[in-house]
Amino acid sequence: MGTFTRLKRARWTSKSNLLPLSSAAAPRFLPLTLLLSGLLWLFTTTGGRQIFVKEVLGGAYDSQAEHFLRGDVDVDVDAIGHEAMIVNGKVRMYFGPFPALLRIPLNFLYPAGHGKWSRISGFCAGMIALFAFASLVRIALRSSPLSSRARNWLGNACVIGFALGSPLLLLLGNLSIYDEAIIWGFALSLAAIFFVFRSRQSEGRAATRALLGFSICAGGALLSRVTFGAPFLLIGLFLALGIRRGNRMTNLAALILPLGAALIFYTWLSYARFGSLTGVNFDYYINPVHSEFAHKFGVFSPRRIPYSFSDYFSLRFPSLKREPPFLAADRHSYNYPTLYSNDFSKVYLPLPWSSGWLVFGAIMGISCLLRRKRADLFEQGVAVALFVQFLCILSYYLLAQRYATDLCPFLIFCFIIFLSSGGAALVRSRHVLIGLIVLSTVVNSLATVSWLVDADQNVPPETRTAWEKLLSRHSFEK
Numbered sequence: 001m002g003t004f005t006r007l008k009r010a011r012w013t014s015k016s017n018l019l020p021l022s023s024a025a026a027p028r029f030l031p032l033t034l035l036l037s038g039l040l041w042l043f044t045t046t047g048g049r050q051i052f053v054k055e056v057l058g059g060a061y062d063s064q065a066e067h068f069l070r071g072d073v074d075v076d077v078d079a080i081g082h083e084a085m086i087v088n089g090k091v092r093m094y095f096g097p098f099p100a101l102l103r104i105p106l107n108f109l110y111p112a113g114h115g116k117w118s119r120i121s122g123f124c125a126g127m128i129a130l131f132a133f134a135s136l137v138r139i140a141l142r143s144s145p146l147s148s149r150a151r152n153w154l155g156n157a158c159v160i161g162f163a164l165g166s167p168l169l170l171l172l173g174n175l176s177i178y179d180e181a182i183i184w185g186f187a188l189s190l191a192a193i194f195f196v197f198r199s200r201q202s203e204g205r206a207a208t209r210a211l212l213g214f215s216i217c218a219g220g221a222l223l224s225r226v227t228f229g230a231p232f233l234l235i236g237l238f239l240a241l242g243i244r245r246g247n248r249m250t251n252l253a254a255l256i257l258p259l260g261a262a263l264i265f266y267t268w269l270s271y272a273r274f275g276s277l278t279g280v281n282f283d284y285y286i287n288p289v290h291s292e293f294a295h296k297f298g299v300f301s302p303r304r305i306p307y308s309f310s311d312y313f314s315l316r317f318p319s320l321k322r323e324p325p326f327l328a329a330d331r332h333s334y335n336y337p338t339l340y341s342n343d344f345s346k347v348y349l350p351l352p353w354s355s356g357w358l359v360f361g362a363i364m365g366i367s368c369l370l371r372r373k374r375a376d377l378f379e380q381g382v383a384v385a386l387f388v389q390f391l392c393i394l395s396y397y398l399l400a401q402r403y404a405t406d407l408c409p410f411l412i413f414c415f416i417i418f419l420s421s422g423g424a425a426l427v428r429s430r431h432v433l434i435g436l437i438v439l440s441t442v443v444n445s446l447a448t449v450s451w452l453v454d455a456d457q458n459v460p461p462e463t464r465t466a467w468e469k470l471l472s473r474h475s476f477e478k
Contacts, residue, residue: 026142027155029134036163037127044123044172046466052116056458057081057177059115060093062107064100073272079115083177085274085284092273094280096181097265098224122175122183126168129187132194133162133412139197140419144426157434158419161357165440167405169448176458182405185228188221189409192232193416196382199239208247211239212254219262226266226279227392227406231385233263238381293341293397300395304339308394312404313359314350318447324471327443329451334399346400348451351407354444357436358411364429365414368421379417386410401451 045051063079077084077091085092099121106117113120137158141151162168171183195214202210218236222229236259243251267277274281282294311334318327329348334340351359369375369383386409393406418426452459453467 026138027148027151029138029155029159032156032159033130033134036130036159040126040130040163040172041123043169044119044126044175046463047470050460050463050466051119052113053119053460053463054116055118055174055176055180055460057083058118058175058180060095060177061100061180062103062115062117064093064097065103065107068097068100069104073269082286084286085280086286087274087284092284094273094285095177096185096224096226097269098184098220099180101223118175118177118180122172122180125180125183125187126172129168129183129190130159130163132187132190134159135194136190136197136412136416137419139194139201140416143420145423146427146430150427150430154419154430154434157437158357161355161437161440165357165437165444166355167402167408169444170401170451171405173448173452174456174459178458179402181224182402185221185225186405186408188217188224189228189232190412192217192221192235193382193409193413196235196239197416200242200378204247208251208254211243211251212258214239215255215258219259222259222262222266225406227389228409229262229266230392231389231409232259234385234388235382238378238385242378290341290397297338297397299397300392301339301397302391302395304396305391305394307336307339308396308399311345311347311399312351312394312407315352316350317353318349318450325446325449325453327446327450328454329447330455339397340399341397342399346398346402347404348401348455349444349447351404351411354404354440354447355408355411356440357433358408358415358440360429360436361415361418361433362411363414364422364425365416365418368417369414375417375421383410383413383417386413 042048057080060075060079060081060083063076064073067074067076073092074090075084075093080091080093083093083095085094102121103117106120107114134155137155141155144151146154168183168186171179171186175183192214195210195217199207199210199214214232215236218229218232220229221232236255240252240255243255270279271277274284282291282299285291285294316332318329320326321328331344331346331348333343334345335343337343366383369380390407390410393403396403422429449467449471453464453471
């Protein structure tokens with residue numbers, strides 16, 4: 001009998017998936033993950049010398065935290081600046097409250113860090129994302145038909161690709177107010193997906209802990225950025241329907257209480273800020289260009305989906321240049337006056353170049369999901385929930401590289417399905433996948449550095465100066 005006929009494909013609900021993660025079948029990523037953590041720390045803190053830095057509008061979260069402690073939802077106008085929303089003469093912010101909630105204990109423990117926590121906060125989120133992704137890959141590869149050596153090679157390559165060939169690198173490179181909430185939403189989304197896998201593999205107390213972990217992470221994602229958290233409300237319903245009779249009430253409580261509390265707090269905060277139960281109202285936005293456009297054409301519109309898709313997934317490559325970092329990443333013209341508020345796009349590197357390995361694996365995973373023998377209804381339901389987020393960001397009225405992060409939970413979930421269910425296709429394509437990881441890592445790293453040094457207006461001057469010194473050159477003015 002052939003290799004593939006002798007190997008049974010392990011499904012999430014099978015007994016083989018009840019094996020502990022220390023099983024010999026699981027690849028080991030800890031040494032590499034720790035090494036990448038150190039590398040990303042140096043990248044986030046510009047060589048380890050810039051830890052407490054006042055990022056653009058980063059102090060708004062500290063101001064929001066102070067107002068929470070006073071019992072109101074306002075924010076100081078000096079802290080939020082040009083991103084303020086004026087509601088009945090009071091200043092509000094539309095960013096998710098999770099980073100502000102983190103500021104409360106941080107400022108209590110170290111008051112001198114007030115307004116300068118963005119890099120520590122973002123790095124912690126990045127580590128959650130990195131370890132969650134590594135754990136997902138580890139779970140998936142346990143049930144693959146690859147040899148132990150091939151699993152280790154491919155798994156470690158995937159972890160490198162996630163650290164250096166994904167939107168994670170940009171978020172860690174610029175932790176202004178625009179990116180901090182996104183990286184927390186992204187990290188907690190991946191952690192929630194991990195606990196979805198664990199809950200399907202576990203029994204007894206382990207299942208209860210997994211459901212509790214899912215609920216906490218999903219609630220945190222919702223409070224970070226609603227587009228990340230919303231899909232997990234539906235996924236939570238799927239999990240609730242699948243809870244077995246034994247210990248049912250305890251498992252339901254673990255699943256419902258943290259996520260339900262986060263949903264109630266989000267709904268209350270939305271109403272207290274803007275008088276709406278569903279979220280932000282851009283009619284109050286201090287920026288007249290965006291507020292008028294959103295009022296006239298809407299913040300989300302399905303008409304934008306094909307145009308946004310063609311921008312995020314185009315084959316447009318940055319121009320080459322002779323001096324480091326050898327790629328010139330910048331905005332490009334994208335003028336659709338009734339679709340987008342700006343006449344340009346900030347997508348400096350489309351996903352086929354920045355994360356081509358992930359796009360390839362996701363396409364293969366989608367093919368597995370569409371085959372009934374390769375996926376069950378629960379897996380397909382989770383994919384649909386995450387795909388709603390995918391479509392949501394494609395219908396948004398702005399285009400930016402950081403928003404590509406919202407596309408990743410769906411892509412990563414499909415990628416994990418491919419690693420666990422790809423069978424012969426995974427064996428044949430593993431070298432292609434590793435090659436794409438190498439390409440994405442190089443291109444994404446160089447393009448991201450180019451964006452941070454030459455084009456990103458939110459990079460602090462001291463950080464830009466440190467990058468220029470490292471590259472032995474001076475940035476040109478835009």
